[in-house]
Amino acid sequence: MDPARLLGPAQIDALAQLGVSTILLGGIYALIAVGLTLIFGIMRVVNFAHGEFLMLGMYLAFWSFTLYGLDPYFVLFVSIPLFFLVGLLTYALVMRGVITASHNAQIFTTVGLSTALQNVALVAWTGDFRFVRPWHSSVVLRIAGTAFNLAQVVAFAIAVALTVALFAFMKWTHTGRVMRATAQDRDAATLMGIATDRVYRLTWAIGIACVGAAGVLVAPLYSVYPTAGLQFVLLSYVVVVLGGLGDMVGALLGSLIVAAVEVVGSYFFGTAWKEVLYFVLFIAVLVFRPAGLFGQRGAEMLGA
Amino acid sequence: MPTWARNSSLLRLESVDAFYGDLQALFEVSFEVRDKEILALVGANAAGKTTTLRVISGLVAPRRGQVLFNGDDLGRVPAHRRTDFGIVQVPEGRRLFPFMTVMENLLLGAHPERARAERNQSLEYVHALFPVLAERRAQLAGSLSGGEQQMCAIGRALMAKPRLLMLDEPTLGLAPVLVGKIFETVRTINADGVTVLLVEQNVRQALTLAHRACVLESGRLVLAGPARDLLGDERLKRAYLGM
Numbered sequence: 001m002d003p004a005r006l007l008g009p010a011q012i013d014a015l016a017q018l019g020v021s022t023i024l025l026g027g028i029y030a031l032i033a034v035g036l037t038l039i040f041g042i043m044r045v046v047n048f049a050h051g052e053f054l055m056l057g058m059y060l061a062f063w064s065f066t067l068y069g070l071d072p073y074f075v076l077f078v079s080i081p082l083f084f085l086v087g088l089l090t091y092a093l094v095m096r097g098v099i100t101a102s103h104n105a106q107i108f109t110t111v112g113l114s115t116a117l118q119n120v121a122l123v124a125w126t127g128d129f130r131f132v133r134p135w136h137s138s139v140v141l142r143i144a145g146t147a148f149n150l151a152q153v154v155a156f157a158i159a160v161a162l163t164v165a166l167f168a169f170m171k172w173t174h175t176g177r178v179m180r181a182t183a184q185d186r187d188a189a190t191l192m193g194i195a196t197d198r199v200y201r202l203t204w205a206i207g208i209a210c211v212g213a214a215g216v217l218v219a220p221l222y223s224v225y226p227t228a229g230l231q232f233v234l235l236s237y238v239v240v241v242l243g244g245l246g247d248m249v250g251a252l253l254g255s256l257i258v259a260a261v262e263v264v265g266s267y268f269f270g271t272a273w274k275e276v277l278y279f280v281l282f283i284a285v286l287v288f289r290p291a292g293l294f295g296q297r298g299a300e301m302l303g304a
Numbered sequence: 305m306p307t308w309a310r311n312s313s314l315l316r317l318e319s320v321d322a323f324y325g326d327l328q329a330l331f332e333v334s335f336e337v338r339d340k341e342i343l344a345l346v347g348a349n350a351a352g353k354t355t356t357l358r359v360i361s362g363l364v365a366p367r368r369g370q371v372l373f374n375g376d377d378l379g380r381v382p383a384h385r386r387t388d389f390g391i392v393q394v395p396e397g398r399r400l401f402p403f404m405t406v407m408e409n410l411l412l413g414a415h416p417e418r419a420r421a422e423r424n425q426s427l428e429y430v431h432a433l434f435p436v437l438a439e440r441r442a443q444l445a446g447s448l449s450g451g452e453q454q455m456c457a458i459g460r461a462l463m464a465k466p467r468l469l470m471l472d473e474p475t476l477g478l479a480p481v482l483v484g485k486i487f488e489t490v491r492t493i494n495a496d497g498v499t500v501l502l503v504e505q506n507v508r509q510a511l512t513l514a515h516r517a518c519v520l521e522s523g524r525l526v527l528a529g530p531a532r533d534l535l536g537d538e539r540l541k542r543a544y545l546g547m
Contacts, residue, residue, distance in 0.1 A: 174411070174415075177404070177408055177411065177412055178412065178415065180401070180403070180404060180408075181401045181404065181412050184401040184402060184403055184404065185399050185400075185401055187363060187395070187399065188395060188399040188400070188401065189401075189412075190362075190363065190383045190384050191361055191363070191383070191387070191392070191393050191395060191399075192387065192412050192413060192415050192416075192460070192464065193384050193385070193386075193387030193388065193415045193416040193464065194384055194412075194415055195382075195384045196384070
């Protein structure tokens with residue numbers, strides 16, 4: 001369901017509303033894309049199974065809400081360590097074997113993982129559309145002629161906090177430096193005594209923890225079903241490309257651009273056009289500015 | 305060989321064969337690096353000099369033969385663990401982390417556990433050796449000039465507190481005045497107690513600097529001895545010194 005539809009009837013100033021919707025939707029996209037950005041930036045692996053980890057996060061929110069009445073905001077704190085473990089496990093079982101393989105082998109592997117997870121969800125939980133609707137998912141805030149959903153504001157705030165935290169972690173901690181160094185020159189990093197295999201495992205686990213948490217957060221805003229991740233993962237690629245392939249802050253800005261295209265495009269041309277519009281943008285960026293809108297020339301190869 | 309010489313051996317290669325795929329790069333290479341000396345490893349392109357360094361640092365596993373450091377067999381020690389022994393390589397082409405600052409590159413050098421505790425002293429030492437690295441601490445390493453990049457690469461390796469510093473073609477592509485400066489620095493580092501294994505195409509200068517030298521030809525060790533003697537060797541003169 002398009003979150004813009006959740007607004008309900010209200011007298012709203014169209015322009016301000018478009019701005020607010022863009023920012024809030026951009027926050028959700030950033031939340032989903034940040035893990036993909038990290039994994040791509042450090043490992044140079046495009047994780048095609050990213051949307052499926054999002055879907056698993058959504059199911060986690062659904063089942064804990066339905067069976068135990070747990071609020072998604074509480075489940076969020078459990079989901080981060082849980083999905084970190086899921087990341088360690090999938091790295092050891094799947095990614096470790098292809099980390100030095102060709103890009104093609106990595107693509108086929110993550111696509112395979114994606115399909116496997118979708119079907120596991122289908123077998124385990126059927127293809128029914130499920131809904132998580134805690135009290136806060138229906139709270140509409142009205143400020144200065146605009147209306148927005150409380151759950152979107154929370155998702156946005158957490159997306160920004162997560163992006164800033166990851167950015168600071170990458171920039172100012174020793175482990176962050178070690179991760180960037182590994183991305184820029186694996187052999188040189190090895191010669192500095194860095195265990196690069198462990199760096200990749202940690203990167204993957206952090207990325208999966210981010211997207212799992214994102215799944216829990218967006219569950220109250222969308223419906224939950226085995227292929228729920230697909231609609232987000234495509235636009236995550238657009239975000240990562242716009243942001244400069246691995247650039248954390250770029251991805252946040254890229255998310256806002258994708259959201260703006262979607263919100264404004266839907267307003268003027270109808271929602272059917274939104275994917276056409278942002279994939280035209282996607283292709284245009286790849287053709288004319290392959291390092292991304294904000295990226296540094298050459299950085300697309302090196303994970304700056 | 306007298307016992308004192310055997311005792312003073314820091315690194316020993318024994319009959320090392322190494323391959324890249326099916327291509328054999330080293331044939332029964334044996335030599336030793338003695339504690340506190342500068343050993344020059346010279347030879348033409350593709351003679352196996354870089355491969356020898358990569359075998360020692362663990363990036364290439366030898367198919368046969370042994371690498372002994374201070375008497376320990378390094379055969380089962382993975383590359384990233386060898387810095388714990390004090391084996392540190394400055395790779396050919398410098399291989400800095402180009403999108404990180406000079407300071408970040410240096411700090412990464414101190415990644416090994418035993419180097420991290422002394423990070424601040426090491427940083428002072430490196431900045432005293434190369435004051436330009438202190439001036440350019442916030443600049444991206446990829447934007448430095450060739451000479452400065454080489455200094456940064458050597459500085460980064462020194463941050464790891466090496467016992468054995470391996471330098472692969474440190475003067476490649478540098479202006480003559482900088483070549484002299486790099487050689488001078490290597491002499492200083494060695495005087496401060498670091499054993500140096502130097503790979504150079506600049507044969508004459510390398511032999512002037514080094515205590516001893518080994519000559520590789522097509523993956524085989526063909527000559528070894530005191531550097532001064534090799535400078536006068538007729539075969540070497542014809543092959544590398546153009547005399």
